Amino acid sequence: MSHLLVLFLSSALAVLVISSAARWISSKRPARSIPAGSGPASKSSENRAMLFAQLRALASIAFAVVLFLALLRASIAFTGQVGLPLALTAGLSASGGLLLYSSLPAPMPPRTGAANASLVPRKPWSFGPRRSFLVPAAIAVCYVGLLVATGLTSSPDELGRYRLIRLADGAHSTSAGPYPGWFYGVPLMLVTVALAGSACLALRRISSTPSLPDPRMAALDMRWREISTRVVVRLGTGALLGYAGGTALLAGQAVAVAAANFNQSGHGPLQPLFAVGFAVAVAGPVLVVAGAFLIFLAAKAAFTIRSSARHALAKPADQAPTSQGAGA
Amino acid sequence: MITLDEASPIPPFEQIREQIGDLIRAGELGPGQRLPSIRQLAGDLRVAAGTVARAYSELETAGLIQTSRATGARVRDGQGLAGDMRRAAMQFVATAQGNSLSLEDALGAIRSQWRQE
Numbered sequence: 238m239s240h241l242l243v244l245f246l247s248s249a250l251a252v253l254v255i256s257s258a259a260r261w262i263s264s265k266r267p268a269r270s271i272p273a274g275s276g277p278a279s280k281s282s283e284n285r286a287m288l289f290a291q292l293r294a295l296a297s298i299a300f301a302v303v304l305f306l307a308l309l310r311a312s313i314a315f316t317g318q319v320g321l322p323l324a325l326t327a328g329l330s331a332s333g334g335l336l337l338y339s340s341l342p343a344p345m346p347p348r349t350g351a352a353n354a355s356l357v358p359r360k361p362w363s364f365g366p367r368r369s370f371l372v373p374a375a376i377a378v379c380y381v382g383l384l385v386a387t388g389l390t391s392s393p394d395e396l397g398r399y400r401l402i403r404l405a406d407g408a409h410s411t412s413a414g415p416y417p418g419w420f421y422g423v424p425l426m427l428v429t430v431a432l433a434g435s436a437c438l439a440l441r442r443i444s445s446t447p448s449l450p451d452p453r454m455a456a457l458d459m460r461w462r463e464i465s466t467r468v469v470v471r472l473g474t475g476a477l478l479g480y481a482g483g484t485a486l487l488a489g490q491a492v493a494v495a496a497a498n499f500n501q502s503g504h505g506p507l508q509p510l511f512a513v514g515f516a517v518a519v520a521g522p523v524l525v526v527a528g529a530f531l532i533f534l535a536a537k538a539a540f541t542i543r544s545s546a547r548h549a550l551a552k553p554a555d556q557a558p559t560s561q562g563a564g565a
Numbered sequence: 566m567i568t569l570d571e572a573s574p575i576p577p578f579e580q581i582r583e584q585i586g587d588l589i590r591a592g593e594l595g596p597g598q599r600l601p602s603i604r605q606l607a608g609d610l611r612v613a614a615g616t617v618a619r620a621y622s623e624l625e626t627a628g629l630i631q632t633s634r635a636t637g638a639r640v641r642d643g644q645g646l647a648g649d650m651r652r653a654a655m656q657f658v659a660t661a662q663g664n665s666l667s668l669e670d671a672l673g674a675i676r677s678q679w680r681q682e
Contacts (some may be wrong), residue, residue, distance in 0.1 A: 354609035356585070357593065358601045358637070372639045406664075447608035452566065 252300070252337045277526040280547075283457055284447050287543040290461040293341050294468060294539035319400065321555025325484070328428035331476045335435035335469065339442040361440035364459075372404060373474040377433055380481045384422040384429075387488050390420020404499045404507065413495035416563045419485045425480065428476040436473035441464060460546040468535045468542075475531030482524030489518025577612050581620035586617045589629045592645035593655075600630065600638040 306388050307330060312322030362370050392403035392412060399418035417425070443465045448460040492514030496507040536543065569577055588594045597619040600606075601623060607614040621638055624630045632638045646654070661671040 269634045282662050312583055350571055352571070352612075353566055353568075354601070356588070356601060356605055356606075359605055445605065445608065447611070450611075452568075455566075 249336070251334070252333065252340055252466060255296075255300070255337060255341075271388045275379060282451065283454060283547060284543060286451075286454055286457065287461060287546055289343075290465060290546075291539070291542040292336060294465065294542060296341065297334040297338035298536060298539055301330045304333045305330035308495070318397075318421075319415060321421060321424060325424055325428055328425075328476060328480060331472060332431040332435040334427070335432075335439045335472070338469070339435065339438035343446045352450060353426065353448075355448065355455070359444040359462075361437065361444045362550065363444060364462045367536060368417035369470050371466070373433075373436075373470060376474060376477045377429055380429060380477060381426055383484060383488070384417060384426055387417045388419040388422040391416055391420075391422075400493050404495050404510075406499075409499070411495055411498040413491040413498065415487055416491035417487050421484075421487075425484065428433070429480070434474055436469055437471045442509075452480055452558050457546055464538055464545055466543050468539045471531045471538070475535060476527040478524050478528030478531065480528075482521045482526075482528060484521075484523025485517050485524060489514045489516070489521055491538060493518055520526070567610075569612065576618040577610070578616045580621070581610070581617060582623050585620065585624060586627065589624075589644050589645050592634075592651060594640045596640055596644070600639045602621050607631040608663070622631055637665070645669055 251516040261351070280502050305326060307325040312326050315322045351468055388399065390401040390402060392401045393399050394401050394414065399422075400416055400420040401412045401414040401418065402416040415421070447453070476529075493506075496511035496514055497562075499507045499510075567581065567588075569580055575578060575583075583595070585600070594600070598619070601609075603614050603617045607617045610617070621630065621632060623633055625638075629641060629644050630638050631641050645651075657675075658671070661674070666674070
């Protein structure tokens with residue numbers, strides 16, 4: 238386990254080094270001078286402006302994938318931890334990617350002779366509808382609730398690890414596992430907190446990045462923030478759904494197996510516990526698939542920030558997405 | 566939207582103070598409206614945070630805004646010009662633009678008239 242911790246700390250150090258290097262390069266590069274014209278902004282200047290937004294998202298995804306592979310390799314090598322390092326891998330990787338996203342500096346703006354600023358305050362929740370932030374928060378709360386519930390109903394195994402469910406009635410008792418009791422639950426709660434915290438930092442980075450210097454790109458500036466916010470929210474929601482689904486699958490299976498084995502009088506599985514376990518076990522894969530789909534959508538959006546932002550601006554005004562403040 | 570002219574001899578904090586003050590008096594920034602944080606405005610205008618902080622501080626001293634650590638900067642009530650003043654200003658600006666006057670020339674005409682009254 239300590240090796241996994243060392244690996245994650247090394248990854249955190251890598252985030253620090255990469256962001257410091259990017260900050261240093263950004264400060265050393267001389268600011269270009271571009272004229273601020275009065276007509277519409279050129280396609281090349283819009284492309285240039287969007288390039289950084291896309292690069293930042295792609296670098297973060299690449300980092301998360303590399304971190305996932307490294308942690309996966311390390312966690313497979315662990316024995317005796319009954320899958321705990323494996324369970325933490327995806328959440329820690331997603332958190333690492335989001336942390337890198339939030340720590341990469343904003344690009345040096347080109348000098349135009351004049352700088353413009355909107356007087357509308359930007360908040361992390363300004364670039365999406367309110368429900369898009371409430372849904373992942375509700376999922377996180379429900380997930381922590383599920384972990385606490387499984388923790389409270391868990392029993393220790395022969396090594397004292399709370400990872401079994403035990404049904405007992407007088408002389409009869411049966412147990413089943415792996416069950417997400419305190420043994421898995423507490424680290425998973427910490428991963429949930431890390432995921433939520435890193436997503437909040439990434440959203441804060443999106444809102445605090447200085448606006449594009451050319452006032453003709455105000456709509457484009459809004460669009461890249463909206464798309465990036467959607468990427469972060471979908472990534473976080475997808476990861477949470479994946480965890481909730483995996484946990485539900487394990488918990489449901491263990492409960493159903495324990496209820497099926499608790500067959501004292503030959504009347505079949507203990508009801509309604511068996512039905513509840515079965516239903517939860519079936520819901521698990523559905524949640525996992527939904528989470529994977531959201532992560533796929535987030536990755537797809539991250540790869541196409543540049544074209545999506547420009548494409549959305551080309552649409553007629555009545556088809557354009559909601560403006561800033563929709564969720565404020 | 567406010568604009569900072571890097572070539573202007575007017576100090577940046579003064580440009581910020583002046584433009585926000587004008588927007589408040591003209592009623593474009595209404596009572597209670599939130600202003601962006603010092604950090605956001607400084608980032609967008611590519612100036613030091615202290616420059617924006619000084620502009621906000623002077624606006625607060627002038628009674629146009631109120632700042633607090635919890636809620637940030639907000640426009641104070643009753644700072645906009647009265648409706649008749651705004652209408653007169655609009656009429657004057659339309660006349661000045663109709664006569665191709667620059668802003669400085671138009672302000673000069675007001676200054677001159679002000680001294681005579």
